[in-house]
Amino acid sequence: MQSEKQTNSLSKFLSSLKQFIEWIDPILVPLLAILTSMIVGGIIIKSVGGDPILAYKGLLEGSFGSAELGPVKSQRAISETAVWATPYIFAGLAVALAFKGGLFNIGAEGQLALGAVFSSLIGYALPGWLGVDLPTIIHLPLAILGGLVMGGIWAGIVGALKAYTGGHEVINTIMMNYIALNSTSFLLNGVMKDPSPTNVIARTPLVAESARFAPIFEGLRVHWGFVLALFTAVFIWWLLNKTTLGFEVRTVGANPDAAHYAGVNVKRTIFLTMFISGALAGMAGAIEVTGLNYRHELGFSQGYGFDAIAIALLGKSHPIGVVLASILFAAMRNGATRMQFLTQMPVDLISMIQAFILLFVAADAIVRFIFRIKSKGERVVLTRGWGG
Amino acid sequence: MDWKRFGFIAIIIVVLFGGVVAIGQVQQRPLLIVTSMLATTIAVATPLTLGALSGVFCERAGVVNIGIEGMMLASAFFGWLAAVYMFHVFEYPTGVSITAGALFAVITGMLMALLHAVLSITFKVDQIIGGTVINILAVGLTGFLNRQMFFGKGSVFEGSIPNSPGVLRAIHIPITEILSPLCGANSPLCVENIAAINRVFDQKPIALSAILLVFISHYVLFNTRWGLRTRAVGEHPKAADTVGINVIKMRYANVLIGGALAGLAGAYFTIESVPSFEPLLTNGRGFISLAAMIFGNWTPIGAWAAALVFGASSALQINMQIFRAVIPPQLAFLQQSYIVGLVPYILTMIILTGIIGKTTPPAADGVPYDK
Numbered sequence: 001m002q003s004e005k006q007t008n009s010l011s012k013f014l015s016s017l018k019q020f021i022e023w024i025d026p027i028l029v030p031l032l033a034i035l036t037s038m039i040v041g042g043i044i045i046k047s048v049g050g051d052p053i054l055a056y057k058g059l060l061e062g063s064f065g066s067a068e069l070g071p072v073k074s075q076r077a078i079s080e081t082a083v084w085a086t087p088y089i090f091a092g093l094a095v096a097l098a099f100k101g102g103l104f105n106i107g108a109e110g111q112l113a114l115g116a117v118f119s120s121l122i123g124y125a126l127p128g129w130l131g132v133d134l135p136t137i138i139h140l141p142l143a144i145l146g147g148l149v150m151g152g153i154w155a156g157i158v159g160a161l162k163a164y165t166g167g168h169e170v171i172n173t174i175m176m177n178y179i180a181l182n183s184t185s186f187l188l189n190g191v192m193k194d195p196s197p198t199n200v201i202a203r204t205p206l207v208a209e210s211a212r213f214a215p216i217f218e219g220l221r222v223h224w225g226f227v228l229a230l231f232t233a234v235f236i237w238w239l240l241n242k243t244t245l246g247f248e249v250r251t252v253g254a255n256p257d258a259a260h261y262a263g264v265n266v267k268r269t270i271f272l273t274m275f276i277s278g279a280l281a282g283m284a285g286a287i288e289v290t291g292l293n294y295r296h297e298l299g300f301s302q303g304y305g306f307d308a309i310a311i312a313l314l315g316k317s318h319p320i321g322v323v324l325a326s327i328l329f330a331a332m333r334n335g336a337t338r339m340q341f342l343t344q345m346p347v348d349l350i351s352m353i354q355a356f357i358l359l360f361v362a363a364d365a366i367v368r369f370i371f372r373i374k375s376k377g378e379r380v381v382l383t384r385g386w387g388g
Numbered sequence: 389m390d391w392k393r394f395g396f397i398a399i400i401i402v403v404l405f406g407g408v409v410a411i412g413q414v415q416q417r418p419l420l421i422v423t424s425m426l427a428t429t430i431a432v433a434t435p436l437t438l439g440a441l442s443g444v445f446c447e448r449a450g451v452v453n454i455g456i457e458g459m460m461l462a463s464a465f466f467g468w469l470a471a472v473y474m475f476h477v478f479e480y481p482t483g484v485s486i487t488a489g490a491l492f493a494v495i496t497g498m499l500m501a502l503l504h505a506v507l508s509i510t511f512k513v514d515q516i517i518g519g520t521v522i523n524i525l526a527v528g529l530t531g532f533l534n535r536q537m538f539f540g541k542g543s544v545f546e547g548s549i550p551n552s553p554g555v556l557r558a559i560h561i562p563i564t565e566i567l568s569p570l571c572g573a574n575s576p577l578c579v580e581n582i583a584a585i586n587r588v589f590d591q592k593p594i595a596l597s598a599i600l601l602v603f604i605s606h607y608v609l610f611n612t613r614w615g616l617r618t619r620a621v622g623e624h625p626k627a628a629d630t631v632g633i634n635v636i637k638m639r640y641a642n643v644l645i646g647g648a649l650a651g652l653a654g655a656y657f658t659i660e661s662v663p664s665f666e667p668l669l670t671n672g673r674g675f676i677s678l679a680a681m682i683f684g685n686w687t688p689i690g691a692w693a694a695a696l697v698f699g700a701s702s703a704l705q706i707n708m709q710i711f712r713a714v715i716p717p718q719l720a721f722l723q724q725s726y727i728v729g730l731v732p733y734i735l736t737m738i739i740l741t742g743i744i745g746k747t748t749p750p751a752a753d754g755v756p757y758d759k
Contacts (some may be wrong), residue, residue, distance in 0.1 A: 118523055161741060168740060175736050348531040348534075353528075355528040358520070358527065
């Protein structure tokens with residue numbers, strides 16, 4: 001009797017454990033991927049003569065603060081993490097949305113840069129063109145819209161090429177990246193260069209006061225763009241899951257042939273997916289300009305595009321996952337300074353840990369192999385042949 | 389390779405060369421301009437050619453490789469690092485250090501390729517994501533080590549980047565010596581012309597081996613049993629498997645060959661071109677090689693021709709600098725790298741639309757093989 005009761009409660013425990021594992025399964029692999037990368041990172045730190053525990057302590061303190069740092073510095077640490085996270089969320093959503101539509105947008109970098117350029121242009125030049133001072137309520141949205149539309153067009157070109165000629169979006173977004181970066185250099189060294197006599201840097205003039213986001217808290221850099229980013233994530237979730245367009249995007253992503261037979265206009269959907277994706281990346285640039293830097297400077301956006309891919313994959317292309325992954329990446333970037341201060345480990349270490357995270361998330365088979373987790377047999381397939 | 393495509397390539401190269409000759413002829417003789425541009429074109433096209441060959445081997449065996457960029461970057465760094473280490477720490481002579489550097493670059497390329505192979509063949513990760521992993525990893529790895537090795541705690545170089553042992557020297561092919569006696573006694577112009585033509589052929593070792601490798605690859609892919617098997621696993625792995633070809637083994641081997649070629653391309657940057665490394669120095673040339681591969685319709689010779697087009701557009705921009713004084717003001721933009729630098733990118737996008745002839749990838753390109 002006693003033993004039967006025991007086995008009963010044991011099997012109950014086991015079944016609830018199984019339920020828990022099933023519930024946690026979607027985020028289990030990303031979590032284990034992060035853990036594995038941290039361990040690999042720790043081994044690297046150790047092998048070059050550093051102290052991994054101290055390094056990770058610095059990373060954590062630098063990004064979320066601690067009692068040791070005191071309230072003022074801790075507040076600033078959290079604020080800076082949110083500042084870093086803002087463009088990551090937009091760019092991560094851009095890549096994630098494209099993934100949902102079966103497209104790989106490697107060009108977030110270029111779309112972001114051009115978005116920033118055009119947002120700055122509207123920010124500093126529009127009042128002069130119109131000859132009136134615009135109120136913030138009109139000027140700020142216009143500046144953001146400028147970046148959004150420009151990013152959208154930039155990616156939309158690639159979408160149209162994919163839809164109507166079959167030119168592969170991976171190569172085309174990479175090419176558009178270089179075209180964008182070259183054009184940005186051209187503009188920022190030429191017509192859009194800050195004309196103030198002391199300036200020697202390739203950067204635009206400051207945008208007008210009316211095209212700037214206010215900080216959320218006085219004295220901290222975190223601005224309302226962060227809140228907008230969170231709302232955008234919710235909006236994209238709604239768009240993907242509750243609207244016809246979202247359904248079409250997902251159907252084309254899952255199986256373009258089936259979508260075609262079901263009456264979806266596949267070409268239009270591919271174009272729209274790329275356009276919205278680019279618009280989100282362009283917004284990342286626009287928000288950086290209107291919320292943080294108040295201008296665009298050459299070379300500030302290096303690396304956002306690739307980080308965004310890692311974020312989208314880590315967040316499993318789910319808007320909430322993207323927000324969480326963005327905060328993680330932002331925390332790492334932000335905390336790296338304190339880590340360097342405590343252990344003299346170069347900040348570039350973070351890029352390497354992030355590369356490992358991407359590696360283990362992308363190759364979830366490796367993580368499943370290490371931790372002996374069964375696969376459900378889902379597989380991302382993006383490669384559908386190059387060229388025409 | 390169809391004639392339409394070769395014709396297009398020939399027209400673009402003629403236009404690019406013709407433009408420079410038209411502008412520069414008031415200052416220099418056309419023959420000298422053409423030979424100098426040809427020499428630059430071949431040198432600049434070297435990493436693109438090797439990168440494209442790397443892509444051809446991988447993709448002919450059915451593995452998409454967008455990690456060429458990362459393989460090149462990592463090889464450029466580790467090749468350079470090895471050369472510097474051999475020279476400064478182990479105090480080997482210059483020649484040995486540089487050669488070891490080149491060898492190390494090739495090995496690095498193969499190791500990166502091995503990672504790509506494990507990801508895409510064994511673990512069946514989406515091959516584009518696998519390639520992206522390689523690219524991001526290479527940026528992080530080289531950025532971190534570049535700082536850690538030279539400025540980190542306990543670095544043997546104590547916080548400064550040492551001089552590299554130098555770069556590979558050009559190999560002189562004695563055309564002038566053989567042909568100039570034919571010129572006769574008093575025709576210095578004839579000797580000068582021959583010397584100018586000779587300069588086109590006096591390339592550095594990696595540039596010369598790239599050209600050799602184009603023809604070797606062509607022969608291997610289309611005239612040997614190995615090539616037939618490679619193409620079989622890229623076109624129809626199931627059929628290949630049925631007749632007893634080991635698909636997995638063939639794919640691994642070809643991806644590793646591709647890695648070695650990308651590694652040699654990486655060596656070009658730090659062992660042959662300039663004796664230094666800077667983060668992100670490959671600057672997208674891995675991706676352009678991919679475009680060259682597609683434009684060349686997955687054939688070595690076609691890919692080489694496409695790489696030469698991209699090389700010629702760089703040569704145009706470099707040579708325009710020489711004619712700064714005589715360039716008409718309305719064409720002065722041709723000297724700016726951000727304008728002429730766009731040519732390869734825009735050309736690539738036009739190529740991908742398929743206007744200039746349809747490209748056909750291997751049928752099983754990018755598809756993991758399930759038994």
